[in-house]
Amino acid sequence: MTMTSEIDLTSSAAKRVAAIAERQGKPAILRLAVDGGGCAGFQYRFELAEGADKDDVTAERDGVTLVVDTVSLDLVRGSSVDFVENLGGAAFQVNNPNAQSGCGCGTSFSV
Template structure:
């Protein structure tokens, strides 16, 4: 189990994950991974999950963000936030490895 803080979760995101976990009766663990596809080449995938032995973890306010080793190569140094604005609300990834992204913010290229 890697305990490296190369990823982070903002307080706003932690509060939202805790709310969702409570409503679903699940542990407050948010898994972030990268899938091939999306309009820019890769897309972010969020799900409530369990911790695997080789995951990298970051904890904020009792909530754990986990990333698998393969996705970590593309997400190293990233921060997950939860934003609410007139267009709606969503988890947002600030990824220093992304060379470009799409307008919706859910996909990126390297």
């Protein structure tokens, strides 16, 4: 497990992860992975994790840990994970400087 400044978790996202984890009785660890697919080529996948794998890269904020596998990190390096609430709903959002295009749903991107 490596701490990094290559990816960040906003305080809004950390607060939301902590609330979800507490409600589900799980550790406050959010895993971000990138899968092939989605309407733009790649899609973000979020889930609560029990822990970090030995080759994961991690970032911490306010007692919450964000974990990313090294393959996904290549696609999200320099990104920030945020939690956004607006008229369209509430969701985790990745502000990814590597994405050349995205889609309307905000969960899919291309590089």
